[in-house]
Amino acid sequence: MGNAERRLDSEPRMFAAPSIEALKRDDGAIILRSRMKLQPAARCTGEWLETWARTAPDRTFLAERRGETWTWLTYGETLTQVRAAAAWMLAQGLSPERPLAILSDNSIAHAVLALAAQHVGIPVCAISPAYSLMSTDHEKLRAMIRLLDPGAIFVAAHGPFARALAAIEGLHRAVIISGDGEGMNSVALQAVLSTKPGPGVDRAFAAVTPDTIAKLLFTSGSTGQPKAVINTHRMLTMSQQAKGQLWTFLREIEGGPVIVDWLPWSHTFGANHNFNLVLAHGGSIYIDGGKPAPGLFETSLANLRSMVPTIYFNVPRGFDMLVAALKADDDLRHRFFSGVKCILYAAAALPHNLWDALNEMSLATIGRPAPLVSAWGATETSPLATDCHFFAERAGNIGVPIPGTELKLVPTGEKLEVRVRGPNVMPGYWKAPEITAAAFDEEGFYKIGDAVKLADPEHPERGLFFDGRITEDFKLSSGTWVNVGALRVAGIAALAPLAQDIVIAGHGTDEVHFLIVPNIAACRSEAALADTASVGEVLAHPAVREAIARGLAKLRIEAVGSSRYATRALLIAEPPSLDAGEITDKGYINQRAVLTRRANLVAMLQDEAAADVIRPASKD
Template identity: 30%
Template sequence: MTRHISIPETNAAQTKPPVLGHPANSGHRVDINAATAVARHARFRPDSTAVVYEGGDLTYGELDDRAARLASVLADGGTSEGDRVAYLGLNSLSFLVTMLAAFRLGAIFVPINFRLAGPELESVLARSGANTIVCEEGHRAAVDAVTGHRLSLRLLVDDDPAIPTTPVTRPWIGWSALLADATPYAEIAVSDFDDPAILMFTSGTTGLPKGVVLTHGNAWWNSVNVELMLDSRPGDTTHAAAPLFHIGALNSFVLRALVRGNRIVLRRGFDPEQTLDDYARYAVGSTFAVPTMFQALARHPGFADADLSALRSVVVAGAPVPPSLIRQCAERGIQLQQAWGLTETAPFATHLPAEWTLAKTGSAGIPMPYTEVRVVDMEVGDPLPATRRGEIVVRGPNVTPGYWEDPEATDAAFDGEGWFHSGDIGYLDDDGFLFIVDRLKDMIISGGENVYPAEVERALADLPCAVDVGVVGVPDDEWGEAVVVVVAVAPGAELTLEQVREHAAKSLARYKLPRRLQIVDSLPRNASGKLDKIRMRSSLAMEES
C-alpha cells in the first residue's frame, strides 16, 4: 500500500486511505473544527472563562474575538487554506490564539519546539514551508539568524505581560496594533476528518525530526478515546504546564477542553510549587505530565499536605513511569494513569485505567476503544502470542496519515495492512495489557544478548540517592556493546558501580547489569521529557576520545 503526504502550495488533494465509518463518507460533511466549537461557546457562553493565564485570563468571547482578528491579519498577509502558520514560544494565550486563527482559515498550525538550535529551527521552517510565523521575544533572534526559507509575515507577540519585549523593528511587526485594528474574520473553514490540522515535528531523539501530519479527525478520535477511558466531565478544569508544542500536552486535554467549553489553567512552564498551588486553588480535575514532572512534585515539601482532592484524571506518558513513583502518588490518592503513544498516534494508543494502576503497575494499559494494537515479530511482522517481545504496531483513525512531503518515510512506517510500526518494543501479558520494553533503536546487544535500556532504568528508578537515571550502550571490544548507566545524584551523595549493580541485580539477570557508571549533574532530556540518548552517547564518546 502506498501512502503519500505531500500538500503543495496549491493545497492539492492528498492521496491517503479512507477513514471508514465516519459521517464524512455518507455524503454529509461534518464540521469538527475546534475553532467552530470555540465560536459556539463564544456565542452562548461568552463570559465563561476559557483560559487562566499569568499574563491575563480570557473568556470564550475574548478568545474567539482575538482568534478571529488574527485570522483577518493572517488572511491579509496572504495566508489561505492549506498554508502553514508557525508558532515559536512557550505556553501562552498567543499559542492558542494562533492555532485557532489558523484553523479558522483552514490553514495548518505548526507549533515549533522553542529549544531547537539554529540549524534545527532552519530545517523545521524550511521543511514545513511556513509562510507566516508568530513568535515571542527571546526567540526572534534565532529566527532572524536562520536563512534558506521564506517567511512573508513575521508577527511578534508584544502585548503579553508575561513576555518581556523590546522595540519591534522590521521585518517584524508587533501583533497588538494589528489585532486592535483588524475586523474579526467572520467565516470559519469547515473541517472534516481528513483535513490536515497540525504539522508537528517529532522530538528527534533518534535522528532528524520528521513532520507528522495530524488531521482534525486524528485529534477528534483521540479525544473520543480519552473521554471514553478517563473521568472527563463538562465544566472540568484541566492544567497545562507541559510544552504544548508536544502532542501529549496539546491533545490529551487542552484541545478537547476548548471544544467542550471547559477551563484551562495554562502555565508557561512547569514549576512544582506553582503546580501544587494551582491544583488546589482551581480544583484541577485533569492534567497531562511526563514522569519527571510528578517526580519533582513528589519531592516537593508541599506535596504531603497539598489539597489534591479534585485531581481525578492524571495521564503520565512520554517515558516509563517508575513503579516507586506510582506507589508514592497512590498513597496521596493520585492514580497515575500511564499511557503509551507517539506523535503519530495523536497521541494515545493505550491507557491504563485508574482501577488498574496498582494491580498492573508498570503497564501502559490496554488499547484505546477505537484503536488497534498488536505486538509483532520484528523480522516477519506476524502477531506474537502473549509475553513474547516484539515491535508494537498501531492502527486506527487517530493514527497519522503520514509524514509531510516524505513518501519514503511514510511507506517505511506503514505495512500493507495499514499498521503503523512504532519502533517501540513491548509485549502483551496474558490479560492483554501492554508493557513497553524499549525503543528498537536503543536496544543494546551485549555478548549476544538483547539488553533493553528502559528495563534497566526501571530497575534503578528507586536507587537510593539517585535523582535521575539513564542507560545507553557504548562500543566494547569484549562484549560488542557495554551497558552504561548515567546517574544524577542528590547533593552530597556518593555512589559506586558496585552499589548500582547490587541494586539492579534484585530484578535483573546478570548480563543486563551496568558495566560502567558515570555521575553527572543532570541528564539531557528533550522538551517532551524523554532522555536524549543521542546526546548521552555522544558525551560518553567524547570522554573516551
C-alpha cells in the first residue's frame, strides 16, 4: 500500500469496499462480477425530477452564467417547465418514432427540453454542436438527421445555426424550436414553455417503463456512418443506482453534489454520468460555458473561482490546463482542493505527470493527496461498466465491475479483450439490426473493442488497467507488439507540455515513430515568441525542436524495449480534422484515421533524408 493510499484510508470512508469474484473458464476467459447485489432503481429518469421537485422544490438544480452573474432554475421550477414543454411535444406528435433533436450545447433550455422529452416517453438526441458549427460540409449532421427523422429540432439561437439548418432542409419534417425566437417558420422557445399541461402529460409519464427509450446518442467513432445508440431508462437509472451504492459519500453531502461542468450532453460522460449523477442525488449543476481549449479555458477558471464543486470531472486535456492554472493561482488552488471531495478523470488515460502534480499540490495545500479516481465504459454501456471506488496508487486504474454488470476477459493475442453484459448495456443501435447483431457475442456480451489487464491476477478487487484498443495495436517487423494506448500516455508525459496528443506510427517497420499534435501555446512559450507568430514559425523554432528531442531521449532512457519509445517524430502543423474523422469534438484522436489521411507524413518519418523529422537528443 502506497503513502497516498494509507493517508486516504485514514480519512472517513468515501466508497463501498470492492468485493469481486473471478471465474476462470476452461476456454481461457475470465468472468468478473461484483459480489454486491444491485438494488432496485427508479422506474425512469422523470422519477428523479419528480422526487426532488416534491422534497426540495427551492433547491438550485440548474445554473448558467450570463456575464458576471449566475441565473438558475430550482427543482420545482424545472418540473413546471418540463411539464409545459412535454405537453407541447405531445401536441406536436413527437413520439418514440419521432424524437427530439438538440443541436445546441449545454444550457438550461437544453436540459429542460431533454428532460421534458424523457418525461413523456419521447427519445431525445443531443447532437454535438461541432457537427453544425465546426463542420464545413455538414455531411455527418445530414446523415444523423436522415436517420433520426425527428419531430422537433432545437437550436439556442437561429443565427449561428443558420448554415446547418439550411444544410438539412428537406431531410426532415421537424418543427424548429429557436431559443431566441428568430428564424422563419420556427417556434420560439418561450411559446413552448408557455404551454399549459393537461392530463395527457400525467398519462404519458405513467406509461414510461424501464424499457422505454430515453435517448439516442451518437457514438464518437470517426469512421463509417454515424450509429445512434439506444439508451433506455433502465440503462440510465440502473447505472446511477450502482454509482450510489459504490460512492457512499454522495448521500452524505448536504444539499446534494455540486458540479461545475463543461462536458457535453451530446456524449455519455457528460450526460449519462455527470448530469444524471446530480439529478439522481438532488444536487446542483453549474453549466460551464468554457472548455479545455485556448481562449475558452479562462471561462472555466472564472467559473471555478465563482463556484467550487464538490465533485470535479474532466478529461486529461482539461487536467493538463487545470494543473498549470492551479500552480499559478494560490487562492484558486486552496479553494479547489479544500472544496472538492472527489476528482474523476475518464474518457482517456491520465498521464502520470498530471496524476503526480495533482497529488503533490493537494498534499501541500490541504495536507492530504487528492482523491483521484476513474471509471470506464462506453456510450453503449450508459456509460458506467467499471468504477474505481477505491484510492488507487497510480494513474490508469479503471476499477472493477459495478454491481449487476459482468465483464468477460477473452485472451486475444497477447492481450485480454474485455466484453460487457448487464442492465446498463444497450439493446442495440437505432434502425441498424445487422450492426447490432455483430456488436454482441454468442453469450450476449457487448464487444467493446478495448483490452484490459488485472492489477493483481490473484486479487481482482485491486482493479483493472486499460490496455488500449484491440484494433489500434500493431507489430513491428521484429514481431514485437506496440501497445498504442500505453505508449501514447507515456509519450505525452515525456513531451509535456508541448504535445497535446500523439499518433503512433511504425506498422510493419523496424521502429516506432510519432506524429505529434502540438500544444501551440506551450510551444510558443518554449520559443519565447509573440502571440502573433505563425504556427509554421513556432514549430520550426530550434527551441521547440530541441525540447521535443530531449523529451524523446527521456522516453528512450526510461523505456524497456524498442516498442516503448519513438526514434523519430514529426510535428503536425495542420490540426486534426473533424470532417475527416481524425478527431472528435471532445478532442480525442482517431489513430487509424490520422495515419490514413496523413500517409505522406508517415512516409516522411521513414525517409532518412527528411529534414523536418526530429530524433531523440544524443546522450551527451
